[in-house]
Structures are given as structure tokens and as C-alpha cells.
Amino acid sequence: MRHGKKFNHLGRKTAHRKAMLSNMACSLIEHKSINTTIAKAKALRGFVEPLITKSKTDSTHSRRLVFSSLQNKDAVTELFREIAPKVADRPGGYTRIIRTGYRLGDNAEMCMIELVDFNEIYTNEKAKSTTRRSRRGGAAKAATTEETTVEATEVETEEAVEETTKEVKEETSEEPEAKADDSEEAETEEK
Secondary structure: OOOOOOOOOOOOOOHHHHHHHHHHHHHHHOOOOOEHHHHHHHHHHHHHHHHHHHHOOOOOOHHHHHHHOOHHHHHHHHHHHHHHHOOOOOOOEEEEEEEEEEOOOOOOOEEEEEEHHHHHHHHHHHOOOOOOOOOOHHHHHHHHHHHHHHHHHHHHHHHHHHHHHHHHHHHHHHHHHHHHHHHHHHHHOOO
């Protein structure tokens, strides 16, 4: 009986499953995000997160432990050089699984698994400040704020137009002789 065995075998024998997870982990480390099925992504998360935790301590022993799982020298060096410094302050949870829909051929549920610290979209959105919004009377307040912003922009544009007209008048009053000479030269060139 298999009571209490929660490990997902993914329909593969042990050697095939270990090789597949190792290859997927190398691809995730290299590309920072990969597309796969939900079941494989969840199995990969349990495989790769302990390796990332081991990479936080850069020692020969931890490198050898990680290499025994990955069997790829390039992936190990990238993990220890690029990924480990970026996730050094994160206490676990290095990957994110985003569901993307269903595959056309067999209707398998697909997802994208990615390293959390290497997604610029999510990290930039978290940096923005959020404001509290109240639902009471929101439409009326929004209409009044739009009206005030429109009036404010109209006043600003009127002031800007007045300033530019003053500048133009000053320029024309300072050099009327030079402009007259320029207009005479333009007339001679046209002839």
C-alpha cells in the first residue's frame, strides 16, 4: 500500500523522473522561467528550491551537492554567481507558478514557473505605493476631481500662452530693424 507517500511519480520510473527534473532545473536556472504542466512545475519546485537554498553558502561542499543533482557545470556556476546573491535575503519561496491555461492537444493544465527575483514586472509593481480608496460617493468625487483638473489645466495653458505672447512681443520690439532687413533679403531672393 502507498499510504502517506505524497511524492508525485509523474508517470515515470525513478531514473527517468530524476533526469527530467534535473534537466528542467537546469533550464529554469538558465532561462529564469519555463513553460510546463502544473504537475511537473510543482515537482520541479520541490526539486530546485533546496538547491537554491544550498547555493546561498558558496563552499566547495555545497557546490558538489548541487552538482550531484544537476550534473551541469554551467548551471551550477550560474546558480552560484547570479542567482544566489540576488536571493540571499529571501527566506525560501524562490519560485512562482503562474497558470496559463490548457494545452490544445490533451487539455493538460499548463503553467509558467519562474524565479521570483528575476521578474521585473512583478518587482516594479510592488514598489509602487498604494492608496486607500473608499467606495462611498466615489463617482461624485471622481467627477468633481476631473472637473477641477480640467479647469487647472486650462488655467495653466492660458498662463503659458500669455507668457509666450509676452516673450514674442518683447523680441519683436527689441529688433524691428533686423527683421525688416531679413524681410528685404527674402524679397530679393524670391525675385
